[in-house]
Amino acid sequence: MNVNEALEIVSQTNPGMVRSHNEDSVTFDAAYGLVVLADGMGGYNAGEVASGIAVSVLASEVRHRLEEIGPEQKDAESGDDVGVAVLRDNVKKANLSIFNAAQSQPQYAGMGTTIVTGLFYDDRIAVAHVGDSRMYRLRGEVFETITRDHSLLQEQIDSGIISKELAKLSKNKNLVTRAVGIEADVLPEVHLYDVEVGDIYLFCSDGLNDMVEDEDIGATLQMLQGNLSLAATQLIEQANDNGGRDNVSVILVKVKGSYATPSGWWAKLKSWFKN
């Protein structure tokens, strides 16, 4: 099965109940198993510009690279999988584009964006993120956050200053410690995970997880896994019913089958003929 057939992907974005415009940007490319979600920040429409640049750089550059080389191959420069390197390199590239735009155009000064992007290949997923946009995974009964926010609150939780329970009472929400486009360089966090058939991956902006408890998000996915687009609608609806104070975006990816890269000469030949 190729990645296009193995995955079902839906995405939705909504301005929420309070904000006049949507600073989130989302896209996915089923043919390459790529998903990108960015949550922009900055005055006027600068947030939209920043998240828009991030998403378009990722989408076009990753596709461009993968036309030349498979994501399961080794990247000559870093020694990592091309799938990992391609996300890391292009988050950095997006960072520079946004940073340069912000430097040259006064109305964009200080703009930036968070990002979470995943590349599904060879029965695995590479996920890169910067800031507090998240990826969750539902595997069987277990629903968990896979990415760890680059935020003040998460650092406080990690260091034991504040418990996860008490963190809900904190007034220091929405302070990210890393963002794309704020400085000349950025360090994306990139990890590689094995994927199992039946997994559901949720990529979301903080407009979802600030408004809806993780438990409710997990229960929604569990109940509605038979209808992914309805699950996405229900998640956004719940965020908006709870106040919808921020833009809310979700991308859902369901793994319907194995998409291991064929190995061995016969399998390679077969897949070559199929194309």
Added chain:
Amino acid sequence: MTAKLILSMDGVVIKEYPLTKERTTIGRKPHNDIAIDNLAVSSEHAAVITILNDSFFEDLGSTNGSVVNGAPTQKHFLQNSDVIEIGKYKLKYLNDQPTQTSSADFEKTMVLRAPVKQAKPEDGFNQTQGGVGVAAKHESTTQFNTTAPKVDVAPTPVAVPAGQTPVAIIQILNGPNLGRELELSKNLTTLGKPGVQVAVLARRPHGYFITHVEGASFPLVNGASVGEQPHQLKDHDIIELAGVKMEFYLKT
């Protein structure tokens, strides 16, 4: 808006102290930020650590101890209108910045950048074990001390917004489960047989909605198909799904 402590005794306000410093000390000696000249107060009695909009109270091993909201307390994550008692003195913590504010500006995600104040080691929340800093940018973030003890207070239960939507019941009208009732206590409840026909009932602020999830046919409400779109339920509507008839009604 800066949080503040209001010092009072026997209901008489003595002074207000804005929490502008990262560390505000309370004690008998005059060098304290909040100096209380009373023998029941230790020379360095307690401190309040403020990290942006959050403040933490810590007793510094005082002789007579500190009481927060009526309970003896070592460390506490201060919440608006908490009352700290030291001897006969009361310090009321005021921070009316809402946690989830209605002001859209505040909720906007912001980037915390250097040079945000870096905690000096001796300025830490935990005196003996290094600092609580405000993390700045990536690699130059202040290293938090991973062994710093947790603020051990019982978590105040987060108030669940009381559902304005009345509780509803689904009662089965035919088949082997005839008469069985299901209370719609969650935001979402699925009905039906997976793989055959499933619908979801969503409780929303303005009522209950049924939506088709999977299956070849759509659920019927009062004999009519609801199609793919959510359909709002009225009191005593009859739902038919995978051959099972049920009545929706609001609990009174």
